[in-house]
Amino acid sequence: MSDLLDLDIAGASEALDARRVSSVELTAAYLDAMEAAAGLNCFVTPTPERALEMAEASDRRRARGESGALEGIPVGIKDLFCTCSIPTSAASRILAGFVPTYESTVTANLWRNGAVLLGKLNMDEFAMGSANVNSCHGPVENPWHRTGDGAGDRLVPGGSSGGSAAAVAARIALGATGTDTGGSIRQPGSFCGIVGMKPSYGRCSRWGIIAFASSLDQAGPLTRTVRDSAMMLGAMAGHDPGDSTSADIPVPDFEAALTGDVRGLRIGVPREYRVDGMPDEIEELWTRGRDLLAQAGAELVEISLPHTRYALPAYYIIAPAEASSNLARYDGVRYGLRAGGDEPDDMYENTRGQGFGEEVVRRVLIGTYVLSQGYYDAYYLKAQRVRALIRNDFDEAFGGVDAILTPTAPSDAFAIGEHEDDPIRMYLNDVFTVPSSLAGLPAISVPAGLSVRGLPLGLQLIGRMFDEETVFRVAGVLEQAAGFAHRPSGGA
Amino acid sequence: MSTLVSGSTGDWEVVVGLEVHAQVRSESKLFSGASTRFGAEPNSQVSLVDAGMPGMLPVINRECVRQAVRTGLGLGAKINRVSVFDRKNYFYPDLPQGYQISQYTRPIVGEGSLRITMPDGERVVGIERIHLEQDAGKSMHDQDPSRSLIDLNRSGVALMEIVSRPDLRSGAEAAACLRTLRTLLRFLGTCDGNMQEGSLRCDANVSVRRPGGELGTRCEIKNLNSIRFLQQAIEYEAIRQVEVLEDGGKIIQETRLFDADRGETRSMRSKEDAHDYRYFPDPDLLPLELSEDFIAGIAASLPELPETRRNRFVSQYGIGEAEADFLVTEPEIADFFEALADGRDPKLAANWLTTELFGALNRAGLPLSKSPVDAGTLGGLIDLVADGTISGRSAKDVFSEMFETGQAAETIVDARGLRQLSDGAAIAALVDAVLAEHGDKVAEYRSGKVKLLGFFVGQVMKQTRGTANPQLVNEILRERLAG
Numbered sequence: 001m002s003d004l005l006d007l008d009i010a011g012a013s014e015a016l017d018a019r020r021v022s023s024v025e026l027t028a029a030y031l032d033a034m035e036a037a038a039g040l041n042c043f044v045t046p047t048p049e050r051a052l053e054m055a056e057a058s059d060r061r062r063a064r065g066e067s068g069a070l071e072g073i074p075v076g077i078k079d080l081f082c083t084c085s086i087p088t089s090a091a092s093r094i095l096a097g098f099v100p101t102y103e104s105t106v107t108a109n110l111w112r113n114g115a116v117l118l119g120k121l122n123m124d125e126f127a128m129g130s131a132n133v134n135s136c137h138g139p140v141e142n143p144w145h146r147t148g149d150g151a152g153d154r155l156v157p158g159g160s161s162g163g164s165a166a167a168v169a170a171r172i173a174l175g176a177t178g179t180d181t182g183g184s185i186r187q188p189g190s191f192c193g194i195v196g197m198k199p200s201y202g203r204c205s206r207w208g209i210i211a212f213a214s215s216l217d218q219a220g221p222l223t224r225t226v227r228d229s230a231m232m233l234g235a236m237a238g239h240d241p242g243d244s245t246s247a248d249i250p251v252p253d254f255e256a257a258l259t260g261d262v263r264g265l266r267i268g269v270p271r272e273y274r275v276d277g278m279p280d281e282i283e284e285l286w287t288r289g290r291d292l293l294a295q296a297g298a299e300l301v302e303i304s305l306p307h308t309r310y311a312l313p314a315y316y317i318i319a320p321a322e323a324s325s326n327l328a329r330y331d332g333v334r335y336g337l338r339a340g341g342d343e344p345d346d347m348y349e350n351t352r353g354q355g356f357g358e359e360v361v362r363r364v365l366i367g368t369y370v371l372s373q374g375y376y377d378a379y380y381l382k383a384q385r386v387r388a389l390i391r392n393d394f395d396e397a398f399g400g401v402d403a404i405l406t407p408t409a410p411s412d413a414f415a416i417g418e419h420e421d422d423p424i425r426m427y428l429n430d431v432f433t434v435p436s437s438l439a440g441l442p443a444i445s446v447p448a449g450l451s452v453r454g455l456p457l458g459l460q461l462i463g464r465m466f467d468e469e470t471v472f473r474v475a476g477v478l479e480q481a482a483g484f485a486h487r488p489s490g491g492a
Numbered sequence: 493m494s495t496l497v498s499g500s501t502g503d504w505e506v507v508v509g510l511e512v513h514a515q516v517r518s519e520s521k522l523f524s525g526a527s528t529r530f531g532a533e534p535n536s537q538v539s540l541v542d543a544g545m546p547g548m549l550p551v552i553n554r555e556c557v558r559q560a561v562r563t564g565l566g567l568g569a570k571i572n573r574v575s576v577f578d579r580k581n582y583f584y585p586d587l588p589q590g591y592q593i594s595q596y597t598r599p600i601v602g603e604g605s606l607r608i609t610m611p612d613g614e615r616v617v618g619i620e621r622i623h624l625e626q627d628a629g630k631s632m633h634d635q636d637p638s639r640s641l642i643d644l645n646r647s648g649v650a651l652m653e654i655v656s657r658p659d660l661r662s663g664a665e666a667a668a669c670l671r672t673l674r675t676l677l678r679f680l681g682t683c684d685g686n687m688q689e690g691s692l693r694c695d696a697n698v699s700v701r702r703p704g705g706e707l708g709t710r711c712e713i714k715n716l717n718s719i720r721f722l723q724q725a726i727e728y729e730a731i732r733q734v735e736v737l738e739d740g741g742k743i744i745q746e747t748r749l750f751d752a753d754r755g756e757t758r759s760m761r762s763k764e765d766a767h768d769y770r771y772f773p774d775p776d777l778l779p780l781e782l783s784e785d786f787i788a789g790i791a792a793s794l795p796e797l798p799e800t801r802r803n804r805f806v807s808q809y810g811i812g813e814a815e816a817d818f819l820v821t822e823p824e825i826a827d828f829f830e831a832l833a834d835g836r837d838p839k840l841a842a843n844w845l846t847t848e849l850f851g852a853l854n855r856a857g858l859p860l861s862k863s864p865v866d867a868g869t870l871g872g873l874i875d876l877v878a879d880g881t882i883s884g885r886s887a888k889d890v891f892s893e894m895f896e897t898g899q900a901a902e903t904i905v906d907a908r909g910l911r912q913l914s915d916g917a918a919i920a921a922l923v924d925a926v927l928a929e930h931g932d933k934v935a936e937y938r939s940g941k942v943k944l945l946g947f948f949v950g951q952v953m954k955q956t957r958g959t960a961n962p963q964l965v966n967e968i969l970r971e972r973l974a975g
C-alpha cells in the first residue's frame with residue numbers, strides 16, 4: 001500500500017484516470033495511514049465514513065465519464081473551514097459542540113471538483129500561532145526529527161496550519177487546505193518540507209471560514225509539489241458574491257503556468273530581508289536559491305523594500321484589532337460554550353474566560369487596546385499607514401521585477417515547548433511572511449534544503465497581485481532545481 | 493412668537509437637535525437576504541449572517557443604499573460618492589456579531605436641510621448627515637420567569653440615522669420637524685414612519701443658553717416613541733435645565749430616558765459610563781462607491797415631494813391652504829384626493845374626503861389604507877349627486893351605508909329606491925293630484941298665504957318618499973299655483 005501513498009495529487013489523478021486504482025482504494029489507504037499516524041495529532045475530527053462515501057460517489061462519477069479537477073483525491077481540511085454537519089472548532093473550547101449547518105465556499109468548491117474529505121485538521125486556536133501549540137486539541141507533532149542531538153525531541157510543525165502541513169508531510173493526506181493571515185500556510189510548509197501557497201487576497205472566498213483578521217485571512221493549499229499546489233488552488237479559488245472582498249476575476253489555469261522556463265524573468269532579492277540574528281544556514285539557503293534561479297536563466301536583481309522592518313509591528317496591531325472585533329460574537333448566547341452568570345456581563349466573562357486560550361486572550365486584549373479611544377490614532381491608524389507604505393514598496397519593486405525571492409522563515413522547526421514563554425520570539429517566525437500578507441500578494445513556500453540539524457527549510461516567492469501564475473512558474477523551476485527529495489522519519 | 497423659556501433670572505433659549513432612526517423600507521435586511529416584515533414569529537426571519545454565525549459575511553443590499561440616497565436627495569443633501577462602513581463594538585445579548593455595522597466618519601449622505609412651517613412662519617432646519625446602519629435584535633425580559641429571551645427578527649434590518657443641526661428652538665419646533673420629516677419619508681417611500689411599530693425612532697439633544705449666547709451642555713433624551721412625547725420631553729427637560737442652572741448648578745452631559753407615564757426625563761447614564769465603541773472600518777466590506785449615473789437615476793425617479801405637491805394642489809385645484817396641508821400629510825391621502833378630483837369638482841372632492849370620509853375613518857379608528865370606501869367608489873357617489881340622480885341629503889345616508897357595507901353608491905341607491913325623481917311630467921302629475929286634493933289650501937295660497945308652498949312640497953315629497961327632485965317640485969308647483 002505504501003506506494004499508493006507515495007503518489008502526489010498529479011500522480012494519483014493519473015492512476016485514477018488510468019483505472020489503476022479507485023478512489024475508494026486510495027482513500028482507504030489514507031484512512032489506514034491516518035490511524036497509524038494518529039500520534040501526530042493532525043486530525044481532530046477524522047471522517048472515515050464520509051470519506052468512503054465520497055470516494056464511492058467519485059468512482060461512480062468517474063465511471064460515468066464525469067471527472068472534476070480533483071476527482072477522487074482525499075484531502076484534509078483545516079478546522080477553521082465550516083463543514084456542513086461536521087463539527088468545526090477553530091481548535092477552541094469556545095466552539096465546543098458547534099456543528100455548522102452550512103459549507104464554506106472553498107470546501108464546497110473542492111467537493112464540486114471531486115475531492116474527498118478525510119477529516120478536519122488541527123491548528124492553532126482561531127489561527128493564532130506559529131507552532132500549533134495553541135490548540136484545545138493539544139499540539140501537533142512534526143513528522144520530521146532532528147538528526148544527531150535532539151533526535152528524540154518532538155518538534156512543532158509550525159502554525160497556524162500545523163495539522164495541515166504535518167498531515168501532508170506525513171503522507172496521511174494528499175493535500176490539505178490551510179489559511180494564511182501572516183504566514184500560517186507558508187511557515188508550516190517550510191517547517192514540514194512541503195509546498196504552502198497563500199494566494200492573492202480575494203482569490204479564494206472567505207465565506208464560511210472562521211475569521212481571524214478579515215483584511216488578511218486567505219485560504220490556500222498545502223501540498224507535496226508545486227504542481228499539486230496549482231491543481232488544488234484551481235479547485236479552491238473563484239469569485240463568490242457572498243464575500244464582498246472576493247475578486248470578480250476569472251481563475252486562470254494555474255497548472256498551465258508551470259512552463260518550467262524562467263529565462264528572461266527578473267527575480268528581486270530584497271536587501272532588507274537580511275535580518276539581525278538570522279542563522280547562517282538561512283542566508284546560505286537563500287544564496288543557493290538565487291544561484292539555482294540564475295542558472296535556470298532568470299535575472300537576479302537586488303531590490304529595496306524599505307519599510308520591511310515596520311511590517312511585523314504593524315501586523316501585530318492590525319491583526320489583533322480585527323480579531324478583537326471578529327471574536328466578539330463568541331459570547332455564549334447562541335452557540336458553542338456557555339458558562340452562565342447572573343448578568344449578561346458575567347456570562348460573557350465566564351464564557352470567554354473559560355473558552356479562549358492564552359494566546360487568543362492576549363491578542364483580543366491587544367486588539368481592544370489599540371482600537372480604544374485615545375490610542376486608535378497612535379496604533380491602528382499608524383499601522384494602516386505603514387501598511388499602505390509597505391504595499392507601495394512592493395508596487396515600486398514590481399515595476400522592475402516579476403517575482404521576489406526570500407527565505408520563508410528565520411529558522412527550522414523548533415521543539416514543542418520551546419519559545420512558549422516568549423510571545424515576541426514566536427511572532428518573529430512571521431518576519432518574512434507578514435509583509436506580503438499586509439500587501440495582499442500571492443506567495444509560496446517551496447522546500448529548498450535541509451538545515452544542519454537535518455530539518456527542511458523553505459524559500460518564499462512573492463508575486464504581483466493576482467499573478468499566481470508567475471509565482472507557480474518560478475516555484476516549479478526552483479523546486480526542480482533544488483531537487484528536495486528528503487522524507488520525514490515520522491508518518492506513513 | 494417667542495420660544496424662550498422665562499426663568500427667575502431672565503429668559504433662556506432652548507436648543508434642540510434630533511437624531512432620527514428611520515427603518516429603511518426594503519424587502520430584505522441591510523446585509524442579508526432575510527425578510528424585514530414586521531410582526532412575524534420570533535426568530536423566523538433570521539439568516540446565518542443576522543445570527544452572527546462563525547464565518548458569515550455581510551453583503552450590502554443595493555436597495556437599502558438606493559433608499560438612503562433617495563432620502564438624501566429628498567432633503568436636498570449632498571450624496572457622498574464614497575462612504576465607509578465601520579464597526580461599532582459593544583457587547584449585548586441581542587447584538588449577535590458583538591458589533592453593529594454603521595457609518596462613522598464617512599456617511600453616505602452629507603449636508604441637507606428641511607423646511608418646517610410654524611404658526612408664525614417658516615424655519616429651515618439643517619441636516620448634518622444621514623448614515624446607514626444595522627438594527628439590533630430585541631431582548632424580551634417578560635416572557636420567562638428566570639431568563640431573558642432574544643428575538644433576532646429585527647437584527648440586521650437597515651436603519652437610516654438622520655441627524656439634524658441644533659437648529660430647533662422649542663419642543664413644538666422639534667415636533668414639527670419630526671412630523672415634516674416623517675411626511676417626507678413617506679412621500680419618498682423610504683420609511684413607513686410608523687412610530688408605534690418602532691420603524692421611526694427619535695432621540696433629542698437638548699440644552700439651554702442665554703439668548704444668542706454660548707451653547708450649553710446638552711443632554712440626550714432617548715425613548716421618544718411618539719411626536720407628542722418628543723415635545724413633552726423637550727419641554728420638561730428645558731425647564732429642568734433652567735432650574736438646575738438658576739439654582740447655581742451645572743448640567744452634566746448624560747443620556748436621559750423619557751418616562752411617558754410621569755412625563756419626565758430621568759438620568760440613564762453619564763458621559764463617564766459611556767461605551768468606548770472602538771469604531772474601525774469593517775474589513776469585510778469595501779468602501780461603498782456610488783456612480784454619478786446611479787445617483788442621477790434615483791434623482792430622475794424621485795416622486796413629487798410634499799411641499800411641491802401642496803403648492804400644486806392650491807394652484808391647480810384652487811383648494812384652500814389648510815386643506816392642502818392636510819391632503820399632503822401622507823402620500824396615500826394626496827393620491828386619493830387626486831384620483832377623486834379627476835374629472836370632478838376638486839373642492840367638492842376635497843370636502844367629501846376631508847369631512848365625510850376622514851370623519852368616518854376617525855370614528856372607526858381606521859387608517860386610509862383600510863378604508864372600506866376607495867376613491868373610485870366615493871367618486872361614484874359624488875357623480876350621482878352631480879348628475880341629479882340622488883339628492884345631496886340622501887347622499888350622506890348613502891355614504892354611511894357605503895362605509896359600512898363597502899357597496900357601490902349605485903347599488904345602495906337602487907336597493908333603497910333613492911333614485912331622485914326628475915321626470916317633469918311625472919312630477920307635474922303628482923303636483924296636480926296634490927293640488928286637486930287640497931283645493932282649500934290652493935285658494936288660501938292664491939289669496940296671499942304663500943308660506944303654504946312648503947306644505948305642498950312636503951306633500952309631493954311624501955308621495956315620493958323623498959325622491960322627487962326638490963328643485964323641479966318647487967318649479968312646477970309655483971308654475972301651477974300661479975296659473
